[in-house]
Amino acid sequence: MLKMTALLKKDQGSVIVAAMLILVLLTIIGIAATSTSRTELNITSNTQLHKMAFFTAESGWQHLTNWLDDEYPLPTQNIGSKLKDPEGSDIEDNDLDGLFNEPDEAIDDYDSAQYGSPQGLPLSDTHPHWKYFATAEFQGAGISPGWDPSLFLKYNYQIISIGEVRQGKGWRFRR
Secondary structure, three states: OHHHHHHHHHOOOHHHHHHHHHHHHHHHHHHHHHHHHHHHHHHHHHHHHHHHHHHHHHHHHHHHHHHHHHOOOOOOOOEEEEOOOOOOOOOOOOOOOOOOOOOOOOOOEEEHHHOOOOOOEEOOOOOOOEEEEEEEEEEEEEEOOOOOOOOOEEEEEEEEEEEEEEEOOOEEEEO
16 A cells, blocks of 8 residues: 555656646647737738729729820820829819818829829828829820721820828838
């Protein structure tokens, strides 16, 4: 009986060691899971910002195309986006929403002087830090098939639009 008690006394700390090993293992698994979820969150956030930059650039392309549709005569030089009223002294409600001097009030202009370095135009009132930089390179005019060449010409442009989304402190994504 004395031998049995001596053997049991030798094993008294083994349960604590086993419990500590299990706790260390669970802690390592928890840290790994937290790190993985943080990485996944960063990936998702970057994907969302890149999509926003892409669609901001897409809006710039559409805006420039609509501007070209409204111009007569069409410009025959390279043009870039330009802030019409950078000082904010515009007293007109250009987008007819009842508000004046908003960031997107003065986005209606393109200029040949801005071709090499277009100014960033705000996407909307709610997202003034989302901007697009649009340029159109005039690539010549030609005869439009099926139309009288004395009345109709086809103007060819290469339009480039870059979207920029700023998020947080200095985060900048361009697409």
